[in-house]
Amino acid sequence: MSRSRLSVRYKPCPCSEAD
Secondary structure, X not given: OHHHHHHXXXXXXXXXXXX
């Protein structure tokens, strides 16, 4: 989960990475 929160900081939406 923490990884997703960090991703949001670098990207506008962490969903993109998951997708």
